[in-house]
Each structure stands twice: as structure tokens, then as C-alpha cells.
Amino acid sequence: MSRIKHIDPFFLVITDRDKGLFNVVGPMTDDNPWNERVCAAQNEGRHVNCQNPNLQNRETIIAMVKQQLGLEYTDKLIV
DSSP: OOOOOOSSOEEEEEEETTTTEEEEEEEESOOHHHHHHHHHHHHTTOOEEEEOOOOSOHHHHHHHHHHHHOOEEOSSOOO
């Protein structure tokens, strides 16, 4: 697996549909460690995923995810 680093920092949204929670991590330029954690949790049977919302403001991301997915924000790490 090749590691691709992004030039511009970005945020990552990690959702946990089992618990109805999400958090936002970043800004970062390398999401590979997070992708590995999410994949490991999925392999354990958890309903978690991650995505880059292509937005640069944490508060906007939180409001958008709450509205679109109906999940609650948490500061605690999901994976």
C-alpha cells in the first residue's frame, strides 16, 4: 500500500454508527494511520468509517455532520 500525503492540511470525520457519534480530527496531511484504525475496527465488526469533508472549518464540519447524518459530536476518539 502506497502512502499518499496531501499537501494542504485537511480534517477527517470519523463516524460510529453503533453509538450514534462522530468526531473530527485534524488538521492533518496524512490520514493513513486513521484509515488503518478504522479498518481494524471494521474488521472487529464495528460500524465505523471516515471521510474527508473537503471543508477547512471544524465548526462548519460539525454542524454539517449533525444535520446530514443525525449523529452527535464527541471530543473522545472513536478509534
